[in-house]
Amino acid sequence: MKDDLFFNLDHGYAEGLCRGFKSGILKPADYHNLVQCETLEDLRLHLQSTDYGNFLANDASPLTVNVIDDRLREKLVQEFQHLRNISYEPLSTFLDYITYAYMIDNIVLLITGTLHQRAVGDLLPRCHPLGSFEQLGAITIADTPAQLYNAVLVDTPLANYFIDCISEHDLDELNVEIIRSTLHKAYLEDFHKFCKQLGGVTAEVMCEILAFEADRRAFMITINSFDTGLTQDERFKLYPRCGSLNPDGLQELRRTDNYEAVKDVAARYPIYRALFEGAGTSTGEKTIEDKFFEREVELNRNAFLRQFHFGIFYAYLKLKEQESRNIIWIAECIAQKHRARIDNYIPIFH
Amino acid sequence: MNTSYLSKGALGAGVGLFIYAGLTYMLTNNGFRFDIGWFLLSISPYQWALIGIALAVSLSVLGAALGIFATGVSILGGGVKAPRIRTKNLISIIMCEAVAIYGLIMGIVISGSITSFMTTKPEELALKYRAGYKLFGAGLTVGLCNLFCGVCVGLVGSGAALADAQNSSLFVRILIIEIFASAIGLFGLIVSILQSNGTSLSD
Numbered sequence: 001m002k003d004d005l006f007f008n009l010d011h012g013y014a015e016g017l018c019r020g021f022k023s024g025i026l027k028p029a030d031y032h033n034l035v036q037c038e039t040l041e042d043l044r045l046h047l048q049s050t051d052y053g054n055f056l057a058n059d060a061s062p063l064t065v066n067v068i069d070d071r072l073r074e075k076l077v078q079e080f081q082h083l084r085n086i087s088y089e090p091l092s093t094f095l096d097y098i099t100y101a102y103m104i105d106n107i108v109l110l111i112t113g114t115l116h117q118r119a120v121g122d123l124l125p126r127c128h129p130l131g132s133f134e135q136l137g138a139i140t141i142a143d144t145p146a147q148l149y150n151a152v153l154v155d156t157p158l159a160n161y162f163i164d165c166i167s168e169h170d171l172d173e174l175n176v177e178i179i180r181s182t183l184h185k186a187y188l189e190d191f192h193k194f195c196k197q198l199g200g201v202t203a204e205v206m207c208e209i210l211a212f213e214a215d216r217r218a219f220m221i222t223i224n225s226f227d228t229g230l231t232q233d234e235r236f237k238l239y240p241r242c243g244s245l246n247p248d249g250l251q252e253l254r255r256t257d258n259y260e261a262v263k264d265v266a267a268r269y270p271i272y273r274a275l276f277e278g279a280g281t282s283t284g285e286k287t288i289e290d291k292f293f294e295r296e297v298e299l300n301r302n303a304f305l306r307q308f309h310f311g312i313f314y315a316y317l318k319l320k321e322q323e324s325r326n327i328i329w330i331a332e333c334i335a336q337k338h339r340a341r342i343d344n345y346i347p348i349f350h
Numbered sequence: 351m352n353t354s355y356l357s358k359g360a361l362g363a364g365v366g367l368f369i370y371a372g373l374t375y376m377l378t379n380n381g382f383r384f385d386i387g388w389f390l391l392s393i394s395p396y397q398w399a400l401i402g403i404a405l406a407v408s409l410s411v412l413g414a415a416l417g418i419f420a421t422g423v424s425i426l427g428g429g430v431k432a433p434r435i436r437t438k439n440l441i442s443i444i445m446c447e448a449v450a451i452y453g454l455i456m457g458i459v460i461s462g463s464i465t466s467f468m469t470t471k472p473e474e475l476a477l478k479y480r481a482g483y484k485l486f487g488a489g490l491t492v493g494l495c496n497l498f499c500g501v502c503v504g505l506v507g508s509g510a511a512l513a514d515a516q517n518s519s520l521f522v523r524i525l526i527i528e529i530f531a532s533a534i535g536l537f538g539l540i541v542s543i544l545q546s547n548g549t550s551l552s553d
Contacts, residue, residue, distance in 0.1 A: 004505060008420040012508070016427015019512050023431060307509060 003200040007308040010088040015312065017086070021079055022304060022316050024051025025323055027349055034330050035342050040068070043331055065331045072324040077129045080317060090198060094310045096157065097191050098317060102131025103158055104187060107139055108180040111148075114140045115172065133157075145179065161186035174229070181221060181238040188214050192242035198310070205303050205311030207242075212299060214243030215272065216292045222253050222262055223288070232257075244269065271295070293346050297322055301348065319348055395482025395551060396464065402489025403460050406542070409493030410453020410500070413535075417446035417504025424508035428515035435514045438521060442507025445532045449500040452539045456492040459543065460485050465552040474553075481549040488546035495538020502531040 008015075026034075030050050037043045040063040044056045055071050056063065084095045106127040113123040120140050127136065135152045142148035149162045165182045188210060195206035218239040225235050236254040239245075245253065252265045259281065266272035275295060279288040300315035326345035333342040375381050421442045429436045463485060467478055510524035 005416060005420075005501065008423045008508060012420065012423030013427040016424045016512060016515070017430050018427075020428055020431025020515060023516050307512070 003202075003308050011091050011310075014083055014087050014091060015307070018083060018312050018316050019304070022312070022319070025319055025348055026050055026326075028347060031326070031330075031345065031347065034327070037330075037334055040065070040331060040335060043068075043327075043334060047327075065328060065335050068331050069324070069328050072327060073129070076317070076320050076324065079320075080130060083313060091310055091313070093194070094198070094202075095313060097194060098314055099130045100157060100161075100187050100191075101184070102128040103133060103156070104131070104161075104180065104183045106131040106136060107153075107158075107183075108176055110136070110139045111176050111179075115176070145175075158183065158187075160190065178234070178238070181217075184217065185238055185240040188217070188240045189242045201306050201309035202311055205306060205309055206314065209296075209299050209303070209311065209314065211243045212295065214240035215245045215249075216296075218243065218245055218250060218253055219262060219266070219272075220289070220292075222256060223259060226257065226259070290344075290346065293322065297346055297348055322346060323348060391479075395478050398482035399460065399464050399485035399551065402486035403457050403464075404489070405486075405493040406460060406489035407453050407457040407493075410456075410496035411450050413497035413500025414446050414450035414453075415500070416497075417449065417500040417502075417507065418443055420501075420504035421446060421507035421511060424511040428511045432515035434518070435511060435521075439507070439511045439514060441525065442503065442510055442528060445503050445528055446500055446507065448532060449496045449503065449535045452535055453492060453496050456488065456539065456542050456546075460489055460546050463546060463550045465550065467551055467553050469553055478551055481551050484545050484549045485551075488542040491545060492538045492542035495541075496535050499532060499535030499538070502534070503528055506531055 030046070033046045034043060037046060041061060044063060047056065048054060052075065055075055056068065059067050059071070080095075084092065087095055109127060110120075110123055113126075114120075120137060123140075124137060133156055135156060138152050139148065142151055145162070145165050149159070153159055153162055161183045163186075165179045192207060192210045192214070195210065196203050198206075221235060221238050232254050236250065239250045239253065241247075241250070249265060249269065253262065256262050256265060263276045266276045275291040276288060279286050279291045281287070296318065300318050303309075303311040303315035326348075329345050330342055333339055372384075375384055421439070425436065425439045425442075428439075463481070467474075469475065469478075506524065506528045510521060510528065513524055514521040
């Protein structure tokens with residue numbers, strides 16, 4: 001009851017604003033128009049009549065897909081920053097938690113770039129703005145994870161996630177991916193704990209979404225690691241424990257070594273069985289990643305059906321990102337004049 | 351965590367003190383001194399009636415305030431991207447305000463019944479006590495009913511504003527829910543008027 005009665009005191013305006021942003025997400029009619037565009041200029045014209053407005057107005061033709069990608073991301077970041085600026089506790093902490101995922105991606109991007117001898121000045125513009133923090137530029141000076149932690153990350157909010165990855169090995173390609181997965185695992189479990197502690201409707205909505213994220217990561221890590229040198233035990237350490245696969249499913253996944261075995265493990269969970277059955281590895285069918293995206297969109301859409309909780313902010317960000325991916329997919333198909341699979345975007349609203 | 355220890359400690363200390371006092375009375379053969387009747391009689395009927403007025407107005411205003419902030423903030427938030435909802439949704443605010451007005455009306459009605467009395471005859475004093483209790487009951491009734499009514503109208507109004515921002519055909523339907531919600535405040539007003547009707551503290 002405390003949820004319902006006093007939620008609007010601190011967070012009512014942010015919720016109203018977020019729902020307003022959500023109503024600007026493109027509808028099927030908009031996608032229908034976009035799919036029929038012949039050039040990127042047509043795309044710009046059609047996007048003008050949507051909530052995006054004149055966001056591409058300052059870019060000279062010829063437009064490229066990269067420019068559209070940058071502008072879409074800018075708009076998203078602007079809206080999210082505005083929500084973050086007007087929010088009160090505990091919504092502010094919640095929104096900060098959402099940005100930690102982008103921080104992790106930025107750190108890994110910088111480390112990988114440094115390994116390939118790129119200059120810091122080239123890499124920093126490619127970082128995601130939502131995941132920027134003060135010490136970001138200093139990451140490139142570190143050689144080993146231990147140095148990275150002691151010099152740079154100990155003052156950031158990500159410090160706690162680094163406990164499992166500190167080692168004296170040098171940072172190289174495989175290690176960096178393992179670091180990314182370990183950080184993300186710690187982040188997901190921490191976020192899940194935070195949402196559970198918030199309680200009420202937020203916990204109900206967010207814990208379901210985060211449990212699905214954890215399971216999805218477990219499946220994808222397993223499937224993507226089949227031909228690499230990752231051992232089963234190392235793989236097991238990367239699975240987040242906050243999903244519904246924990247503990248039996250994760251033990252079974254650890255022992256699989258091909259796609260069919262993973263499908264068998266998924267068959268014991270009704271939702272995942274349905275997802276795996278709809279997917280296939282041949283070219284005409286949807287991949288399991290597409291099915292996971294669809295399920296994520298469904299869960300995020302359902303978050304808006306309830307009022308007085310923080311899940312809508314997370315759901316709005318994820319849906320807007322999915323929309324950006326859709327628009328970029330359509331733009332790429334148009335730019336490369338390869339329109340056969342232009343309808344393979346994931347519809348958000350019906 | 352500290353506040354929870356503090357409140358548990360305070361509660362424990364209070365219960366302990368009560369048990370200690372009770373045992374002292376009982377074991378020293380002074381149990382007759384624990385007299386609820388005497389306690390109630392020593393509270394003047396004026397006290398009951400005036401607390402009734404306080405409850406009528408303050409609880410109604412509390413309910414209206416909870417309702418208005420719940421609705422108003424949602425109208426503000428939803429009105430940023432959908433400016434058309436701003437004027438129409440003020441109806442929800444007006445319905446919350448009506449709840450506060452009920453409390454005001456009852457406050458005025460009850461306070462009209464409060465006049466001084468001089469008698470000391472027990473049979474007439476009994477009637478004065480009865481009047482005091484009736485006015486207290488009337489105030490409590492309207493106050494609590496309006497508290498919950500105001501909260502209800504406010505929460506429904508908040509949902510109405512956000513739904514209207516998405517789809518303007520929903521507003522009138524949710525308004526019907528609000529009308530039912532505000533009817534319960536009216537029930538409180540009616541019963542309260544019946545309770546305070548005809549009672550007077552005068553001689």
